[in-house]
Amino acid sequence: MIRHRRLGALPLSALVLSALLAGCAPLESRDGYRVDHGHPSSAHDSRVSQLIIHYTHEDEATSLSILTGPRVSSHYLLPVPARQGEQRVYQLVDESRRAWHAGASHWRGQSGLNATSIGIEIVNAGPEPGADQRRWAPYPDAQIDTLIALLRDIAARHDIAPDDILGHADVAPERKVDPGPAFPWKRLHEAGIGAWPDADEVAHYRRRFATRPPDLATFQQALAEWGYALPTKGKLDERTRAVLRAFQMHFRPADYRGRPDIESAARLWALLAKYRPEALARLESQEQAAELSR
Structure with missing residues (x-):
């Protein structure tokens, strides 16, 4: 049987101190030490400065296999919706962690943008096989609707400027062409995301x-x-x-x-x-x- 101690058995001062510790200075026990979270600083901001959009050039299963493997990753993967109304997004890497998606990259004086960006891969075939460079796989409307919701959320949380929402080609133009000319940048801008000229x-x-x-x-x-x-x-x-x-x-x-x-x-x-x-x-x-x- 578990015996419950009556509140009256504890001095009032001990109860007050316990409440203060629990509410104002929570302690986290770690291996060999405790961390006091009771004095958070206001002098910080997000590590994220850019959002970088890619296409996978693979189907969903292959994309998941590659992006969860040992050499390349992204924070998010957007599949092609399998049914009406589906809005599934895979999160593969926590936003606080660096994913390996941009490679050798540069934007506005910064290099190595894996450290300062969130990578979003979109399941899309890119240039159609056997076609010239003016035929590219389209992005379904439902997939872009989900992307807009995701981008709006991330950009707001990290305070990302419109002109820092980019394609992989923007930050690595000699190596990459994704998300390609079929990607609807203007539609994103009309939804309040990204840059577009007046x-x-x-x-x-x-x-x-x-x-x-x-x-x-x-x-x-x-x-x-x-x-x-x-x-x-x-x-x-x-x-x-x-x-x-x-x-x-x-x-x-x-x-x-x-x-x-x-x-x-x-x-x-x-x-x-x-x-x-x-x-x-x-x-x-x-x-x-x-x-x-x-």
Whole structure:
């Protein structure tokens, strides 16, 4: 029989102290020591700065096998919904832990983005087998609806900026093309997620560049100001083509051949005007200085 001690058998001071310890300074016992959680600091923030979106290029079962294996992982995996209304998401790695999804990567002066990002893999085939590069597997509406809910939740909890919601191609343009030109970035923006240029600003810069488009070195600098790791050499090398292709897949998917053109420039400058006005001011100041020196 278990004997219960009457409250009256304990001094009042002991009861008060016990309550204080339980409510204000909870102690966690660990192996060989105890941790007092009663003095939490307010001087901290999330380790997460970016959300990086991928496609798996595999079916669900293969994707799960690869992403739970020893070499690669992601925080979340979104399957293709098997039935109407299904909203299942696999969480494979806790958000507090680093997943191995971005590899060699760079954005806005940061490298090795596994340490600062959350990776989301989407079950999608990517380029259709045997097809040219203009035929890509679509993303079902129900899958994107679930993705929107997931992204909205994560971005709010970690205070992630719209221009830090990225594709794998954005952070590794010479190695990766996912989530590809079929991914609906504009639809995400309309749902309040991610960056997209304003139509009026795009039209403004389209008119401006119709008679005098930016030279290649200025275009490269603008891409670097947006976040890509790109030297300003004034040459259309393979790195520049890869970065342009990544930018176009994200913001101008109708033509992603990696060629500089007025439409891509107009969208890039409109994005800088909306999200990075200080970078745009810096860019235009340098353009004016170069103009005066001619």
